[in-house]
Amino acid sequence: MKTIISAKEVEELLRNGGGLSSLPADAILTPSARDLLREFENNGARPDSIKPVGPPTAAAASSKIEAFFNSPEVHALKLQLCEIGRRLWSRAYVDGNGGNIAIRVAEGMALCTPTLVSKGFMKPEDMCLVDLEGNQLAGQKKRTSEILMHLQIMKRQARAVATVHCHPPHATAFAVAGVEPPTCMIPEIEVFIGKVPIAPYRTPGTPEMGKLVADLSDHHNTILMANHGVVSWSHVSVEDAYFKMEIIEAYCRTVVVAAQLGTPLKTFSQTHLQDLLKIKQTLGIPDPRIGLKECELCNNDEWRPGVMCPLPPKQTDAPAPDQQTEALVQAITDQIMSKLQTGAAT
Ligand SMILES: [Zn+2]
Known part of the structure; x- marks a missing residue:
């Protein structure tokens, strides 16, 4: 049949x-x-x-995301990521494929750099789109493994529009030594950054690392990551987040070089810092030190530059008597005393 x-x-x-x-x-x-x-x-x-496709709503959403990801507006942001990556690489703030950058592009979405690509040689088509949980929504390359840290900052700071993470050597040296950079030495860092804390070490890319950094982001726009590097966030632009890297790295480098000059480093006064904090306020940059008493500012108690060795004590003209000479003098004295006593007795 x-x-x-x-x-x-x-x-x-x-x-x-x-x-x-x-x-x-x-x-x-x-x-x-x-x-x-x-x-x-x-x-x-x-x-x-x-056609073997998923539910119609999911298909429509995915094509909408693709259209957004390929829009001229997002393309312009991809070019910004390439440019900032190029600057990080050319200033030696990143090594190998290290460092990563993210820009908030829409409600609940961020554009970020890919993993395993040098930041100096990225192309717009390398970029990735993720949701705030780190799920990749678009992009051919895999997103950076450290994206969770960037996203945790963005989730916690509604004002954060961009984040930059890299490994600039001088700032990272402070993060390795566990020494917070001293304050009241150069105006630039006080106005645009402020005090820089150190987040405890955790394995890169883990949610724990992201949380420890995000916790500090309430009061700080630039944070050292112990034994790792630096992360910054900006409420203005990705270039502004990058500028914070230039400022912290130049500052740490200057302090390290100055500490080798063999004289205690000078600081400007707490009154002068108050003036800088006023400027900072007018620029709309928050700082937990605004409103503190002067005596609470410029506290560098924990700053111990390791190269400040004390000079050896000055030598006096008279050479110190050695033990042998002392014994000889004593023997002669004893003989003279003994003869004197013998003479007196006869
Ligand atoms: Zn890193």
């Missing part, structure tokens, strides 16, 4: 990847089944009604 194939069965066959050749040779096709197969053969594609 010959098999009769309906349109529904043909749809099922095509959905599962089958073709005409998989039908029995003597099968009889219903007219609608024949139309469906003809359409498949003529167009070289499966009819829309039987």
Whole structure:
């Protein structure tokens, strides 16, 4: 008995990847089944009604995201990521494929750099789109493994529009030594950054690392990561977040060089710091020190530059008597005293 194939069965066959050749040779096709197969053969594609896609809402959302990801506006931001990456690399703030950058692009979404690509040589098509949980929404390359840290800052700071993470050597040296950079030495860092804390070490890319950094982001826009590097965030732009890297690295480098000059480092006064904090306020940059008493500012008690060795004590002109000379003097004295006593007795 010959098999009769309906349109529904043909749809099922095509959905599962089958073709005409998989039908029995003597099968009889219903007219609608024949139309469906003809359409498949003529167009070289499966009819829309039987394309193997997910639920219509998910498909629509995904094509909307792709359109957004490929829009001219997002392309301009991808170019900014390439440019900031190039600057990080050319100033030796990143090594190998290290460092990563993120920009908040829409409600609940961020554009970020890929993993395993040098920041100096990124192309716009390398960039990735993620949601705030770190799930990749678009992009051909895999997103950076350290994205969770950037996203935790963005989730915690509604004002954060961009984040930069890198490993500039002088600032990272402070993070390795566990020494917070001293304050009240150069105005630039006081105005644009402020005090720089150190987040405890955790394995890079873990949610714990992200949380420890995000906890400090309430009061600090630039944070040292112990035994790792630096992260900054900005409420202005990705370039502004990058500028904080230039400022912290130049500052730490200057302090390290100055500490080698063999004289205690000078600081400006607490009154002068108050003036800088006023400027900072007018620029809309928060600082937990605004409103503190002067005596609470410029506290560098923990600053112990390791190269400040004390000079050896000055030598006096008279050489110190050695033990042998002292014994000789004593023996001669004893002999003279003994002769004097003998003479007195006779
Ligand atoms: Zn890193």
